[in-house]
């Protein structure tokens with residue numbers, strides 16, 4: 621039996637994950653899983669002082685996403701229903717490896733694997749790649765106050781971390797389809813033709 625599709629939209633901060641996920645969910649008639657941002661008590665503190673707050677923040681994201689992933693598996697994947705999410709749980713490792721240091725990083729990595737290794741993961745990843753200027757423009761356009769403190773070097777580093785992580789996933793999980801989307805060129809918000817092209821590629825993957 622063919623497994624139901626579990627699609628994750630990924631990319632660095634401000635790439636357009638939530639926007640594209642919402643648009644595709646509506647177009648394809650799929651239930652949507654979105655990450656919790658506004659109720660996160662550590663994000664503002666983290667952007668002001670990353671060294672002091674990174675462990676709390678990464679653990680908060682990991683526990684929330686773990687719970688959401690468990691629920692997604694029970695509600696959709698185990699029942700053979702397709703679903704689209706605006707993140708892949710693997711992003712915890714991408715961020716954690718960047719923001720944590722020393723023993724905290726080692727402990728966090730272990731907890732990540734203990735929690736997630738035995739859970740089903742997305743079989744399709746839509747990876748939105750975008751350069752620093754594009755991301756800065758979109759983050760500014762969205763205007764979240766706590767992100768005003770974000771360092772450009774951190775964002776640039778994450779762009780590179782995402783590229784490495786996707787290249788490594790392509791090797792370690794060869795059955796996962798990774799569709800790269802050029803977020804600099806594709807303006808799926810303003811240009812319906814651009815969105816239609818992406819939607820048609822995703823539909824092909826689902827058939």
Ligand SMILES: Nc1ncnc2c1ncn2[C@@H]1O[C@H](COP(=O)(O)OP(=O)(O)OP(=O)(O)O)[C@@H](O)[C@H]1O
Pocket residue numbers: 631632633634635636637638639640706758759761762803806807808809810
């Ligand atoms: N392809 C695009 N073209 C033009 N504007 C875009 C595009 N994608 C997203 N935007 C705009 O950029 C802003 C950020 O998008 P969005 O919140 O979807 O990003 P995100 O990747 O989910 O961010 P985060 O990493 O913080 O969760 C929004 O204002 C959105 O309207």
Ligand SMILES: Nc1nc(=O)c2ncn([C@H]3C[C@H](O)[C@@H](CO)O3)c2[nH]1
Pocket residue numbers: 633657663677678681711712715716719767
């Ligand atoms: N450090 C860190 N670890 C994560 O797992 C993570 N996931 C998202 N974010 C940040 C990016 C946006 O500002 C905001 C919304 O995505 O939260 C994260 N930050």
